Amino acid sequence: MAEPVQLQRMEPAIDVSEVRFRYSASGPEVLHDVSLRVEQGEYVALIGQNGGGKTTLAKHFNGLLKPVAGVVRTMGVDTRGPSVAELARTVGYVYQNPDHQIFAQKVRTEVAFGPHNLKLPPEEAARRVDEALELVGLREYADEFAFSLGRGLRQKLAVASVLAMSPPVLVVDEPTTGLDLQGSRNILDLLGRWNADGRTIIVITHDLALVAERVPRTVVISGGRIIADGATSTVLSEADLLGKAFLRPPQVTRVAQRLQKFGIASDVMTVAQLRAQLRLALGE
């Protein structure tokens, strides 16, 4: 037999092949023939308007939803086989609304639930809990009541609960909703560090400015189909395409495109890039 570990390492983290989905037999189809391959160690943004199918697709990654047609493989495993609990070891999922996820009274109990369920030895579980709380900056809140925390802190708690499971693939749905800039950047920095450690990160977000700064690959979903998939700089500079998904390029990109006749590049994506372009154009 071939070495299973080696074999697994070659598998894509997520492999969605010709997937169709409807919520009920008589309901409308909400994913139409979607295929998407995410390699291990990638950092990918899923963007698109509300109701476009982002969350429906992402819930296929951890087997919470099973395709009506087509196949979804997570680290090589067909999601129709294992239970959602088993898949949770592989794919961590942070939901958009932290209150849909938080159920324990104390912060520490909430974070310990996952490691406990993984049947880790108590010392290892405690270490993971401390580490996860430290990573999201909630250590000093460990003994507070979970629902007494403000919205931003509850969001971080939801992330910590998933981090403590230490899954190789992490799906994060709208992590920046209701967070201030610093909170949003902290969460995305955290995801960046996790990605640098070799984990696969898939983030669902509307915050295109933060995607432009930090996420290398962007997939656009609209009307239940993938309408673009590529390098973030390419995807985000296509205003027409984003318009189809009811999105707009970041403000700096919109401004740059209006100044093209002065030699400003149309695929500018970040504040630093536009400043550099204008400095050049005005300083010659």
Added chain:
Amino acid sequence: MADSTSEEYVIEVQGLRFRYPSSEREALAGVDLVVRRGEFVGITGPSGAGKSTLCLCLKGLIPAGELSGRIQVGGKAVTRQSAFLERSALVFQDPETQIIGLTVAEDLAFGPENLKRDPDLIRAAIPRMLHEVRLDGYDEAETYQLSGGQKQRLAIADALILEPDILLLDEPTSELDPVGKDEVFEVIAQLRRKRDVTVVMVEHAAEQLAEMADRILVMDDGQIVDQGPPHVLYRSAATFHRPDGERAPQIAEVLFGLLQDGLIDESEFCAREEDAINMLTDKLSRHHVRLASHG
């Protein structure tokens, strides 16, 4: 002259302090604020700065805790004993928490029915309100089927049907996608063109806020730490242009950089997208002409 002051200022807050029962820290630590009739004031700042607490106090929904200082809304003192403040309305972040009716029409009628308004007038107001928030024809739609943006616009209509002079909005767009955000902002812009409503809006979306607000306040640790019209405020290095600073519109960040490079001057700084494009177009054209004439 006291009369003319209360005519001009619809909100007056002086030395407002508030502490939640179990907390060491003051949620509001000495807030002074006046808002002119018809003004659009944006409030921004990090989580935990006291923004929502201030909104609740302005609506007269003073939470349990220690309160000191003075709040006047529409010329009347607001205290725990105040009756329901009909002249102001508050819209929360999550529309789900304030939509009660099964259908859109039922939901809209709930507030005025509770205030014992004339049923005929309520019925007549419903289509008008739906038009104002661009939900024409949705009277009989079931509320659970609305999109996030539609729900939030319904929540705004729920507030408007009470005909408030002051609309308080606590992060009304944070749960919405960019289209939903724009819809809410457009509805508010349209409303202000039609009637003399004063808007106080807590919001993190700096780009949209800069487009619409007359003045923006920055709160931190229970205090107003900075404020001004967008084209002045967003130039503030201490508040915005540092690694852990508040979010400014991207274009304001770019122009702040050019200001530091000495390529534009303070009078050219702006925070609105069209203003910036016009200023830059003008500047780049003149620069090209100069280059051409020298070349």
